[in-house]
Every structure is written in structure tokens, then in C-alpha cells.
Amino acid sequence: MAQFDVDLFVIGAGSGGVRASRIAGGHGAKVLVAEEFRIGGTCVIRGCIPKKLYVYASRFVDDYEDAVGYGWSFPQKPTFDWTKLVAAKEKEITRLSGLYQKGVEGVGGSIVQSRAEIEDEHTVRLLNDGRKITAKYILVATGGSPTLVPEIPGIEHAISSNEVFDLKHLPASMLIVGGGFIAVEFASVFTRLGTKVTQVMRADNVLRGFDEDLRTGLHEGLNHAGVTTRFGVLPSKIAKQPNGLLSATFSDGTTGEFEQVLVATGRHPHTQGLGLEKAGVQLDKVGAVKVDDYSRTNVPSIYAVGDVTNRINLTPVAVREGHAFADTVFGGKDVKVDHSNVASAVFSTPEIGTVGLTEAQARDAFDIVDIYRATFRPLKATLSGRTERMMMKIVVDGKSDRVLGVHILGHDAGEMAQLLGIAVKMRATKADFDATMAVHPTAAEELVTMRTRTVRYEK
Known part of the structure; x- marks a missing residue:
């Protein structure tokens, strides 16, 4: 008779938990996942995906206005139906949620719709029916919850x-x-x-x-x-x-x-009511699960990944942490996640894409910092008449010439940040940027044609 009911019990079927489950299952582990809400977690159900869909919807207003400058005309003013957007969003996240479930089941894992609480270092209780499941390893991947502050009347x-x-x-x-x-x-x-x-x-x-x-x-x-x-x-x-x-x-x-x-x-780690204290798992002052470089808590059989650890609260980070956990624990590998130079985007309008150190951070850490900065009107705005401006900024170590950070404000900034993340991660220099041939006409070409230093800071 097996010592444990399952090899891995995952609390939370979000991006980090599902990735960990799939990879662990692929390594031959018997996996059970508990999710009290909807499969997919914050990103799929009430975060990245629906938000980006709503961002796309909102930007069509600008597209219609811009089209006039390019010769288009519309017999009547475009109208917007909020209920159709909500329904279309719901259809898409339901599809994605189903794919997440299939991914876990495809490697032999199971998902149960229930809240789960940890009883001890190897036992989890399902609140829907009171069952107690024993597991060799427990992974906490419950993400975060909105912080409703300030606490005021009403x-x-x-x-x-x-x-x-x-x-x-x-x-x-x-x-x-x-x-x-x-x-x-x-x-x-x-x-x-x-x-x-x-x-x-x-x-x-x-x-x-x-x-x-x-x-x-x-x-x-x-x-x-x-x-x-x-x-x-x-x-x-x-x-x-x-x-x-x-x-x-x-x-x-x-x-x-x-x-x-x-x-x-803001959001806070979703750790309340999970039974972590009963198992002796240490939390920090904001309630996040404290983990080491391998996402392991102070209790050897209990791990945590994603926003619940409050390291870098981004979906791709949770995915990478979940994958690394499964490879390390069940795949016989030794995988640490490097949390430095993680590219990110803010899908505001104008959009933001960023990777590496800010100017202020660089000036605190380095003796000489060179700043290259450009603002310009994108080509698309010349015929539309829109007054938008793009801003691109490269932060450079004045001694080694290494690019420490790149920051972009404007159309498709997030897409550019993903590729810039590779260059910054590889410790590219400003000379490497300068030696790269431009793609013309694009906004991104400004990143490799900025030759004149805006300012140098020396301690």
C-alpha cells in the first residue's frame, strides 16, 4: 500500500499551479489539484486575459478616429455594446479554463472543485466533502486577492x-x-x-x-x-x-x-484560511509564504509558487516557478528561477514596456550612469493628426557600457519589452545596440539609432 494518496497535492489551479501539475504529471507523479473558484486563476478569469481583451476593445475608439486621416469615412458614428463585450470575454475565458483542465487531465492529473486546507505537513482536507488527502508534497499556488483599502465607512x-x-x-x-x-x-x-x-x-x-x-x-x-x-x-x-x-x-x-x-x-497574498499556520509554514509581515530559491518553505514537504509568495507578481513568473518546482522535485533536475531583469508591461493607453533598472535605481547602484532618451511623434500619428508622443529611454552603466534598463512609453511597448528582455538578460552593451541594423520605418528603430547621450551622472 502506498504511503501517500498522491505524490503532489496542488492548492490553486491558476497559471503556476497548473503548470506545476502538468510538468509533475509528465514526470510520472500522481497529481491532485483543488480549486475553490474557476480553473485558470487570476490571469485567465479576472486578470491578464480579460483585461487585455477590454484594452483592445477600448482602443478601437482611437482606431476609428485615426482612420479618418487615412481616407476612411463612416456613414454613422460607431456604437459600443458593453454587454456584448462581457459575453464575448466570458466565452473566451471559459474556453481557456477548459484548456487548463485538459492540460492537467492529459498527464493523468485530477482536479476537484473545492476549497482545501492544510492539516499537517502531508495532509490536506477538502472542505466540500471533508475528505482528507495525504500527499508526499504540497504546493500552495493560491495567488493573491484584491486589497480593499482604505477601510472606510461605506x-x-x-x-x-x-x-x-x-x-x-x-x-x-x-x-x-x-x-x-x-x-x-x-x-x-x-x-x-x-x-x-x-x-x-x-x-x-x-x-x-x-x-x-x-x-x-x-x-x-x-x-x-x-x-x-x-x-x-x-x-x-x-x-x-x-x-x-x-x-x-x-x-x-x-x-x-x-x-x-x-x-x-493593490493585491495581497491569498494565504488566510489555508491552514498554513497549523503546518508550521512561515509567512512574512504581509502574509506571503516565505520560500527559498527552490520555492520551498521551512516545512520540507510544502512548497509555494506565484503571487502567494510575493516575489514578482506576474503570470509568467508564476509559470516559470511552477515549472522549476516540478523539474526539481519530480524531474531530477536542479532548477532555480532567476528573478532579475524580468520584462513587464502596463497595458494602459499609452502602453508601457520596461525591463531592468530605472534611472533612479541605476544611479543608486553604479558610479557612472549614462542616459539615452528620445521622444518623437510616431509615423502613424502624422496623417491621423493625433498628438501622441512616444518615449524611449536606455539606461547604461557608464563604465562597462552594459545596458542596465530600457523603458518605453507608446504603441506596442509591451511587445518591444519582451524582445528587449532577451538583450538585457544577455548583458548586451550600448555598443551592441548601436551595431544592430535598424528596421525602417518602425518606432523600435529608435532603440538602435540613439547615438547622442542625453545626460551622464557621476558620483
């Missing part, structure tokens, strides 16, 4: 990024609380779809932690699109009015009425 009237995708109708007005990437993405989406958006935040600018030129450029882009941004201001009370609108009182004493209030002040 906060129950607000929605989070979980609910925003399924609103019954497009709101005429919306207050967005927060200045991070989730907040700016939804501000960009809803203002283009026709909602009057006001965005408030504690900080003095959007996207804390990003390069300052990106922050400034995006703020200007949001304002140009019609978003009203207010810094150093948060709601202190939300109240529902007889007319159905929500009245918000702000920390500076001002008030405003909105049809919807979206709180997008």
Missing part, C-alpha cells in the same frame, strides 16, 4: 478588480482609487469606452516604482484621454444616495458623486 459599496469585468452595464461615471498598474489600466479602458473617470491616490504620481519618465508620460496621457487625476487624496467615506449614485467624501473635504467606485489599491 467601503462595501465599492467594487474590486474581481467584479469590474462583469458589471451589468457600462457606468456613466467611475471613481478609481489607486495609482498602480491595475488602476491606470482600468482608467484607460473605461475613459475610452465612454465613462467619465476620476482617479485618486495617496501618491504624488501614478505607478510608484516605475521610471520617472514613464510615470510622467503616462500621467499626461491619462489626462489627455479625459481622466481626472487627483494626487494626495483618498476617499474618507462612501454613501449610497437615493438616486442610486455613490457619494464620496475625500480626505481634503471635497465630495463627488459616481455611478461606480472601483478600489484598485
Whole structure:
């Protein structure tokens, strides 16, 4: 009789958990996955995928306007149907969720629809029927949850990024609380779809932690699109009015009425109620599971990957961590995940693509820092008449000539960041960029034609 019911029990069927399950199953492990909501996790169900679909929908407004400059005309003004977008989104994420399930089952794994709690280092209890499953290894891949702060009177009237995708109708007005990437993405989406958006935040600018030129450029882009941004201001009370609108009182004493209030002040690791404390698993001060370079907790049989560890909260990182875990534990390999120089994108409009160090980070860490920066009007905007500008910035170690970071604001910035991530990861130099032939006419050619240094900083 086997010592354990399964080789691997995974809590959470998101990107990290499903990848770990598939790879472990491929190595011959007997795998059981528990998911209390929908298979696919944050990215597929209420994050990356539906968000990007909504971003595409919102940008068609600009495309129709631009088309006129290229000779197109429309007999009547294009109209938008929110309910059709929501339905189409739901159809797509249902398809993807099914593919995730097939991926696990295709390697002999099983998925049970239930919340799971850890009883001890080798035992998990399913809450739907009370069954206890023993496992040689337990993987926690429960992701994160929206943080509804500040905790103020009336906060129950607000929605989070979980609910925003399924609103019954497009709101005429919306207050967005927060200045991070989730907040700016939804501000960009809803203002283009026709909602009057006001965005408030504690900080003095959007996207804390990003390069300052990106922050400034995006703020200007949001304002140009019609978003009203207010810094150093948060709601202190939300109240529902007889007319159905929500009245918000702000920390500076001002008030405003909105049809919807979206709180997008970040996410926190989803570790509450998992039984981690009973098993002796250590958490950090924000509730994230503490792990080593191999995603192993202080309990040798329990591992954790993805946002629940609060390392880098991006889907591809969770996928890579899940894959590395399975290869290491079940594949006989020794795989660590390198969390340095991870490229990322913010799908606001204008879009952001970034990899490596910001200017400020580089100046703190290196004695000499060279900055190459260019702003220009993209070719597409010349006939459309749009006033948009692109910004590209290369941060270079002045001693070794190595490219430390690249930051882009503008159309397809995310696509460019993916390829730039390879160059930065390979420790390319500015001379390597200069020696690369340009592709003309493209916006990306600016990255290899910037020859004049904007500024040099020396300690």
C-alpha cells in the first residue's frame, strides 16, 4: 500500500499551479489539484486575459478616429455594446479554463472543485466533502486577492478588480482609487469606452516604482484621454444616495458623486484560511509564504509558487516557478528561477514596456550612469493628426557600457519589452545596440539609432 494518496497535492489551479501539475504529471507523479473558484486563476478569469481583451476593445475608439486621416469615412458614428463585450470575454475565458483542465487531465492529473486546507505537513482536507488527502508534497499556488483599502465607512459599496469585468452595464461615471498598474489600466479602458473617470491616490504620481519618465508620460496621457487625476487624496467615506449614485467624501473635504467606485489599491497574498499556520509554514509581515530559491518553505514537504509568495507578481513568473518546482522535485533536475531583469508591461493607453533598472535605481547602484532618451511623434500619428508622443529611454552603466534598463512609453511597448528582455538578460552593451541594423520605418528603430547621450551622472 502506498504511503501517500498522491505524490503532489496542488492548492490553486491558476497559471503556476497548473503548470506545476502538468510538468509533475509528465514526470510520472500522481497529481491532485483543488480549486475553490474557476480553473485558470487570476490571469485567465479576472486578470491578464480579460483585461487585455477590454484594452483592445477600448482602443478601437482611437482606431476609428485615426482612420479618418487615412481616407476612411463612416456613414454613422460607431456604437459600443458593453454587454456584448462581457459575453464575448466570458466565452473566451471559459474556453481557456477548459484548456487548463485538459492540460492537467492529459498527464493523468485530477482536479476537484473545492476549497482545501492544510492539516499537517502531508495532509490536506477538502472542505466540500471533508475528505482528507495525504500527499508526499504540497504546493500552495493560491495567488493573491484584491486589497480593499482604505477601510472606510461605506467601503462595501465599492467594487474590486474581481467584479469590474462583469458589471451589468457600462457606468456613466467611475471613481478609481489607486495609482498602480491595475488602476491606470482600468482608467484607460473605461475613459475610452465612454465613462467619465476620476482617479485618486495617496501618491504624488501614478505607478510608484516605475521610471520617472514613464510615470510622467503616462500621467499626461491619462489626462489627455479625459481622466481626472487627483494626487494626495483618498476617499474618507462612501454613501449610497437615493438616486442610486455613490457619494464620496475625500480626505481634503471635497465630495463627488459616481455611478461606480472601483478600489484598485493593490493585491495581497491569498494565504488566510489555508491552514498554513497549523503546518508550521512561515509567512512574512504581509502574509506571503516565505520560500527559498527552490520555492520551498521551512516545512520540507510544502512548497509555494506565484503571487502567494510575493516575489514578482506576474503570470509568467508564476509559470516559470511552477515549472522549476516540478523539474526539481519530480524531474531530477536542479532548477532555480532567476528573478532579475524580468520584462513587464502596463497595458494602459499609452502602453508601457520596461525591463531592468530605472534611472533612479541605476544611479543608486553604479558610479557612472549614462542616459539615452528620445521622444518623437510616431509615423502613424502624422496623417491621423493625433498628438501622441512616444518615449524611449536606455539606461547604461557608464563604465562597462552594459545596458542596465530600457523603458518605453507608446504603441506596442509591451511587445518591444519582451524582445528587449532577451538583450538585457544577455548583458548586451550600448555598443551592441548601436551595431544592430535598424528596421525602417518602425518606432523600435529608435532603440538602435540613439547615438547622442542625453545626460551622464557621476558620483
